[in-house]
Amino acid sequence: MICDKYAIFLLDDEPLILMDLEFAAEDRDYQVFSASCVKKALDILEKHRDGIDTAVLDVTLQDGETCLPVARWLEKNGIPYVLHSGDLNRQNEKLRELSAPLIAKPASSDDVIKRAIGQIAT
Amino acid sequence: MSFKSDEDHIGNTGEVQMDKSQARSMPSFDDSPDRFRSTHPDDRFSGASGVLFEQAMAQTRMAICLSDPHAEDLPIVFANRAFRQLTGYSEEEIIGNNCRFLQGPRTSQEPLEKIRRAIEEEDVVVVEVLNYRKDGTPFWNALHLGPIYDADGRLVYFFGSQWDVSDVRAAREEERIARVMARELSHRMKNMFSVISGIVNITGRTRGIRSEAAEINSRIQALGRAYETTLDDAAEGDIDMGDAIRAILSPYDDGDGRLNLRGDGTRAPFAGISVVGLLLHELAANATKHGAWSQEGGTVSVVWGSSADGNELQIDWLEQGGPPFEAAKIQDGTGTAIMERLVAGGGGSIEREWTDGGLLAKLRIGV
Numbered sequence: 001m002i003c004d005k006y007a008i009f010l011l012d013d014e015p016l017i018l019m020d021l022e023f024a025a026e027d028r029d030y031q032v033f034s035a036s037c038v039k040k041a042l043d044i045l046e047k048h049r050d051g052i053d054t055a056v057l058d059v060t061l062q063d064g065e066t067c068l069p070v071a072r073w074l075e076k077n078g079i080p081y082v083l084h085s086g087d088l089n090r091q092n093e094k095l096r097e098l099s100a101p102l103i104a105k106p107a108s109s110d111d112v113i114k115r116a117i118g119q120i121a122t
Numbered sequence: 123m124s125f126k127s128d129e130d131h132i133g134n135t136g137e138v139q140m141d142k143s144q145a146r147s148m149p150s151f152d153d154s155p156d157r158f159r160s161t162h163p164d165d166r167f168s169g170a171s172g173v174l175f176e177q178a179m180a181q182t183r184m185a186i187c188l189s190d191p192h193a194e195d196l197p198i199v200f201a202n203r204a205f206r207q208l209t210g211y212s213e214e215e216i217i218g219n220n221c222r223f224l225q226g227p228r229t230s231q232e233p234l235e236k237i238r239r240a241i242e243e244e245d246v247v248v249v250e251v252l253n254y255r256k257d258g259t260p261f262w263n264a265l266h267l268g269p270i271y272d273a274d275g276r277l278v279y280f281f282g283s284q285w286d287v288s289d290v291r292a293a294r295e296e297e298r299i300a301r302v303m304a305r306e307l308s309h310r311m312k313n314m315f316s317v318i319s320g321i322v323n324i325t326g327r328t329r330g331i332r333s334e335a336a337e338i339n340s341r342i343q344a345l346g347r348a349y350e351t352t353l354d355d356a357a358e359g360d361i362d363m364g365d366a367i368r369a370i371l372s373p374y375d376d377g378d379g380r381l382n383l384r385g386d387g388t389r390a391p392f393a394g395i396s397v398v399g400l401l402l403h404e405l406a407a408n409a410t411k412h413g414a415w416s417q418e419g420g421t422v423s424v425v426w427g428s429s430a431d432g433n434e435l436q437i438d439w440l441e442q443g444g445p446p447f448e449a450a451k452i453q454d455g456t457g458t459a460i461m462e463r464l465v466a467g468g469g470g471s472i473e474r475e476w477t478d479g480g481l482l483a484k485l486r487i488g489v
């Protein structure tokens with residue numbers, strides 16, 4: 001770590017959930033980046049590629065999107081993440097391949113942030 | 123209606139009539155085996171087994187036909203009464219024709235291809251194919267087709283049995299749709315719980331009541347977890363209590379032996395789940411604040427099952443290794459009041475005993 005303040009990336013298509021997670025992260029004084037769709041997520045990640053320590057990804061997004069492209073990007077760049085989903089059954093084969101921990105919705109936003117930070121290799 | 127005109131109907135629609143007369147204890151056999159025999163003098167259903175075969179053919183509700191593989195275009199040479207009833211065609215319309223007359227506009231090619239291959243390779247095949255009756259109504263036909271050989275091993279017929287499985291398919295389809303719906307509903311509901319949680323948190327923050335908001339939220343989340351399992355088997359109507367209890371208590375389980383769950387496969391109706399969810403949450407929250415989980419090494423065991431008469435769901439909550447009992451800390455909590463109101467409302471009971479090791483709570487909920 002260059003600075004002692006973690007930066008966390010949040011992806012969720014539901015604005016209220018996203019805001020709740022943002023607040024929980026800000027409460028812990030982390031720097032927050034957030035997006036609600038895959039395209040915006042990848043834009044932000046490309047731009048801040050070296051400045052992000054961990055991420056929380058909602059699995060099922062609007063318009064039939066899933067977080068898969070974002071998860072792959074993070075894996076390629078060695079950034080840890082957790083999956084945050086209410087859709088535990090319907091995940092397709094590709095999503096099952098993702099090895100990141102899965103947090104079932106609804107969960108306390110603070111717990112979600114804690115789990116994400118816990119993924120950072122110390 | 124004269125008796126004469128009834129007689130005239132025998133052949134096609136007269137089949138129903140014959141069933142009625144059968145009910146009046148007049149034995150009535152399908153005479154198509156007779157006609158088949160008269161036109162196929164070489165193929166005798168001879169001996170005792172032949173007679174049995176004839177009677178079985180005549181009486182079975184399974185539609186059966188035989189086709190001649192040595193004649194041009196594999197024509198049907200025999201069709202029993204059930205076949206004629208199923209398809210609505212008369213014997214004259216059936217005999218001599220390839221069975222493709224049962225196909226129609228929405229019959230798919232895939233099962234037909236399997237049938238063609240089976241005939242080519244003299245193989246047995248079972249396919250479901252959309253067929254059409256004479257009046258144009260479609261039905262799903264579970265067709266079993268296979269070769270019949272004579273004593274010398276020569277192929278003599280192809281045997282086909284037909285069964286209308288339209289109802290079975292409809293039921294399967296309904297079940298599939300119900301499952302998809304249940305999953306979608308489950309997903310949306312979990313999301314909704316998450317959104318509610320977000321609203322509570324955000325409101326709590328803006329109004330400066332964050333700890334109250336957090337308390338409300340922990341209850342909402344317990345409820346959300348309780349419902350999680352119910353929706354996943356919503357099609358069943360009742361739910362596995364074990365799955366629900368595990369889900370409700372999952373955030374408290376560190377996998378390190380501080381939570382022990384033991385139960386039989388008791389299922390309970392859907393309606394009780396919110397009570398169970400909130401009660402277990404209150405017990406867990408109290409254990410964390412004042413009870414066994416407030417100190418190192420404390421454990422909680424949850425044991426569940428149904429009463430002998432099956433009318434009551436029983437859940438025992440046993441804390442061990444907790445701090446000494448201090449009545450004042452426990453009695454006054456709002457959680458306790460909520461528990462009692464909840465259980466009373468559901469026509470159940472909760473008994474609490476404190477021992478040196480901690481709380482023993484016995485929940486009894488009518489089902």
